[in-house]
Amino acid sequence: MSRIGVFVCWCGSNIAGTVDVEKVREEAAKIPGVVSALDYKYMCSDPGQNSLRNIIKEKNLTGVVLAACSPHMHENTFRKAAAKEGLNPYFVEIANIREQVSWVHEDKERATAKAVDLMKMMVEKVKRDKPIEDVRVPLNKKALVIGGGIAGIQAALDIANGGVEVILVEKEPSIGGRMIQLDETFPTLDCSSCIMTPKMVEANQHPNIKLYTYSEVEDISGYIGNFKVKIKKKARSVVEKDCTGCGECWNACPMHKNVKSEFNVQLSERTAIYVPFPQAVPLVPVLDRSVCLHFKKGGKCQKCYDACGPKCINFDLQDEIIEETVGAIVASTGYDLMDTSMYGEYGYGKYKDVISGLQFERLLSASGPTEGVIKRPSDGKTPQTIVFVQCVGSRDPEKGVPYCSKVCCMYTAKHAKLFAHKVHGSQSYVFYIDIRSTSKGYEEFVRGTMEQDGAIYLRGRVSKIYEDQGKLIVKGADTLSGNQVEIAADMVVLATGVIPKKGSDKLAQMLGISYDKYGFFTESHPKLRPAESSTAGIFLAGMAQGPRDIPESVVSGSAAASKILGLFSKNEYEVEGTIANVNEATCVACFYCQRVCAYNAISKKEIKDRSGKLIKVVANVNPGLCTGCGACVNACFSKSIDVKGFMDDQIYAEIKALAI
């Protein structure tokens, strides 16, 4: 005998503004089987939930229908409340009269009628609900962090310090990401290497962290608690455990004029066998076979091998595939700068002295191509006048990206400040549209650059940059004084917009996580769940998610780590029980369900008798992978598979409810 309780939520005026909630309640009371009908302003609130629990208890309810907001919002909330009163949580159904009614319709009468219909459907559904138990999935208490920049390193360290094993995979020969390319960081002007290298060393030496550099994730399958990962350790041509990092090999390498250094953003050259920078972690070189003479010209050159003391260079080493099973993953693959050369009017790529913000950072850096002395790439002279252009590519829906890259206002102020400190008597001009300096000490930092360091800030974009007799002529605007401003500069630095690292979209597809149209990984909820991706067990950290500065990246790494440590604090992970279920008696083993399953959740199961003889083969659903999408239900000819909580008889009952 059904004893159903219907609760209609006002959601303040969010629902009640368009839907006559009292009418919905009245109609609910008329339905046979409904023993209680209530309406309340905020069902999700404490008093709301309490009234739900009281009525379950008082009226001995066998099922609950909430006519309220989307199940995405509060299904869990109400299920937990019901469970507290001893009602199986799966006997709670939600009629979405907010997102599907009040938010999309205006006509009150018709909206109310639709809300009543939706409510009726859910009442019929809940009458036919069967008890469902959540499935428990075993957890492999190991984590994988993809990307060894500051966010990934922080996540790895926090997870490792929580007693959990971590695998840290980094594409480049060394960890450190973008932060290790920086000179001094705002607003404290801390030397980036000085604050980062200890963390890098700790990550390399931590007993709980296994570091794979010059490695990429090749393949991922599985689900939370059980991700099967294939990591490709690219062939370094150097045996890591024997290498002492002495540098004899790269000193001996004859290829020192042809290859542009990626670390120095093409401002200098590197050898074929190289470490990207002197403080690389691990301090083990990599042999770039695409430019190495040994590999390109038939094995003759082996100068590095000859120079190597420990004899750890091995040209025959191959790529290695390492397989690991982990329970959780952090995606922290970081960012690139946009292609600045797309702005023909700025002359990047045409004029040597027009450079990007990251390139200027390398010029400032003591480990950079000019050892921290600011020199013009064209003739090596010291610039006296530098023009900094903000918002190149950012806030540009026409040609670039519409969003703000967040860090450029601050790093440009830093650049102008450091330039003033390094070259006395020099002059900086900064063209900006707005100044975004929102965190602790940021506003004061920028004002300092203007008031103490003498940088002239001009509010307006730059229209054109061209060369005239060794100088760069910059034509910009100052909208505050109403002027077209022309400046003859020795160097121009373009604060170029940030985009997700190349290849991050392919990684997202491999991981099965969402990303937005710019390639940034999407959070499960932009406000309330910023550390989780759209897929259970995969967490996000750093710029891979969106523009952010170092403190925010560090925090996001720690947040992802805390989620993982929380997950691993239990021994099993609970998966919602609303998954597919096979009736093994009627299953004919045609496996059409397996063909249509997008999640590879269906496998073959053999049913044997007590003597081990095979009776039949049937389809079997993997509870960890099944998402309850129902494709298999459609495909099955013998009607042997159904989704718990959305059984065929329930669906038919919902449809019939509309016909009444």
Added chain:
Amino acid sequence: MKLAYYPGCSLKGTSFEYEVSLLKILEAMNIEIKEIPDWNCCGASAAHSINHNLAIALPARNLAIAEKDGCESVLAPCAACSNRLKNADYELKNDDILKKKITDSLEMPYDSKMSINNMLEFLIGTVGKDKIKSMVKKPLSGLKVASYYGCLLVRPPKVMQFDDPENPVTMDELVALTGAEPVDYSFKTECCGAINSLSKPDVVMALTGNVLYDIKKHGADLVVVACPLCHSNLDVRQREIERKYDEKLGLPVLFITELLGLSFGIDPKDLAIDGHMVAADKVLKKIDQNI
């Protein structure tokens, strides 16, 4: 392909050299074009400056006539005319209400079926690089030529759909085909002052002066253009600019058709080069000496 020819008012007037040299090189290449019968002024800058509907209707009449005539492609050597014709075509294609208003007034249909080309598009696209290269009998080796594009050939990019609006190369490619050396400089697409030539001569001289002095700084022997108004400003006003800024220029300004004609071996007199205000004698002598 049936080619319609829209000369525009300047080619019949102050820039007659452009038409003379164009017809001469077309004759040499055996290419036939037909002048649009009873064509009218496209309205130039005056129309769009004070009356949008007129600015569409005036060029549209010419396009409708050409389309009715069965033409598949229209050549408008004047950059401004090509800009106005392309703009009319663009707006009529994208605004049905406007299209009805205009075609009702013209009492002629128009269905945007033709391709509209400026001089450079015509030369590179319709004629083709190979054909032009095969016509070069007198390579202009040693001649340093600066190509001046100005505004209307390349902007606005979504209407003109031609070359790169910041760093165009088409004219430079044509110059290279003649054997001459294209000269790069910074003011390739900066405006010469155009329409305000009669009403604000000081402004025009400042703008045109900037272009000419930049070209001179980069060591060119001459300037080549594909727009009668640019030609007029750079050629007719050059002497005044020299006097105003007290610095010699001496840069002959030729139409691209004249430069091509010279490389084809056609006599300069047949190309109306003596119609220019800045004498091209020195340049012509240099060409002759290099053969």
Added chain:
Amino acid sequence: MKTVINEQSRRNFAAQVESMLHDKLAKCYQCGKCSAGCPVNFEMDYTPNQIIKMTELGMEDTVLNSKTIWLCVSCNTCSTRCPKGFEVTGIMDVLREIAEKKGVTSKVEKEVQMFHEVFLDNVKSNGRIFELELVGKYKLKTRHLFRDMFLAPKMLEKGKLKMHGEKIADLNQIAKIFKDFE
């Protein structure tokens, strides 16, 4: 410079401009790139971005009587580089058209305005431009009889100034076009 906002008239002016422009004034976020690249900015009283903002503020008199709108050479450098795809050249056209239709004769750049008017009159009577007539009428109107005079003899000698103009055959259709849209 001060302006007291009268929301009704502000809205009327802004709406008129927006409907002729087929775009919203608020789209412009005043970055100034248009003004930075404008080749004639140096002669203007207000920069292009200021004109847009003043239009949004409803400052009709100031805008329609500015030097800026008539100095604009429609080179399209601004629109091509605008990061919001705002038609800056377009708004100059619109403001000039509004001024012309309202009979506002620019006090500061009336000669530029006159040139366009004389040009179109010439097209109306001939169907094409008869340069000598155009220049002649313009000089009479502006009373700058001797400006550029020194160029005339050489131009005549070179054959650049034709002595007669050709009228097109179908002048009636031209007359109709002008009647329909003037």
